[in-house]
Amino acid sequence: MYASTLLVSLLGASTVIAAPTWPTFNWDAAKPDGLETVSEYFNMLASKVELGKSMAEAPVCDLSKAQMAAAPTPLAAPSAGLVLKHVAIGRGTQNYTCDATNATAVPVAVGAVATLFNASCVAATYPDLLGMLPKLALQFNLTEQEDARMGPTNLIISGKHYFTNTTTPFFNLDTTQYQIGEAGCSKDSQTNAPDDAPKGQQGEKAVAWLRLKTHTGSTGNLQEVYRIQTAGGSPPATCQGQPAAFEVQYSAQYWFWEGNSQS
Template structure:
């Protein structure tokens, strides 16, 4: 029972069947990319083997799950999502030494609650491993109204259902739409409250980009589902180059991150 549930939750069979989309990005340049994928599937195989000899059924109980940084007192963890998409930037083409300017982000959110709750060691690997695979469709989710974004898939966790979409409604408002999924988790317009540099060991992007910072976001008026805080942690890739030299006026950098949603 436990083994079959683990296989179902992580869709090992669908991954092993080598789906046409999404596919591993063979152009990923960082040296650890193949090792990350190998370590992930080796650990997954160990978990499946162990589960054959255990009677306990994995659960989605988030009450004892601990985030890498502490949320505000009294809040309850409502949802954990793997975000996979792009950080967007603009450049002043008249000044090659100018810094790229952040211009929002777009990402699909995949339901990682059960994986993080039952198998935290596997959950910790989701961001770096997912950076080695292309999303099935990175077309602008912001212009693709629900439920079309629910069709997104991502290896190596193609069995993880989409729980929502992340985009910006204006230059300063990151937005999380999780009302179109089966769980009706809520919607959360947010404002940045705090930022911490990603750990030195954080996974790089497909072209060697550094991981974007970890963030604490607080919800703005209009949030639903009791959501109050959103934390972006376990980031991989997404950072812009140091200057605009050789860059176009607008460009995207692929990234992955975990988003932890807290409320009351």
């Protein structure tokens, strides 16, 4: 009983209590498996709720039990001594610029903007559900009114992700509910997403998985950040038909690791 209550509070169908227009499924997305993804999510959720009814107590939200997925060519493991502090689902856009006068030019990445949703307890207790969340999030429109809730889940916002310049990703994980820390980062390494990674709303490939190192002055003892289990976000191969600036919808898991304070 307790386990099913936890599941519903974390991942329950918000459409039961929300207005029918929120969250809004993206019917225009060129993703034939969109409805199947949503159906698979709710079927998995329902099966876990049913199983939870027979459990005497809810699973413990113990982040030490959470395990990051590995890419076909794995990223390096977190540095020795670091411990997992937070797991979030990021939902937003990867941003690009183009030389509109040159159809063969390659789009240039200039950053990203995303809302981060707290998925720490999901990572610790229901890793299979966690694996579905980036793909699920991409099925729903992202607007100023809707970014307070990630699709049909009840995950709570734990922060924002943006770039302070074209090369510096920044994570603000200090909110009224959570004080996890803030960190500017630099890319340490990257690896291609798996070939079967979820594509974007218009069929875009999944962006690379990343390992980031935080900058001096970061707070909350944040040391390393991993972007994994990406969905969508990649630009077209060339600038043909593209405006001078454009966005590509994406979602991903972000894993935040802490250790000794930076000096």
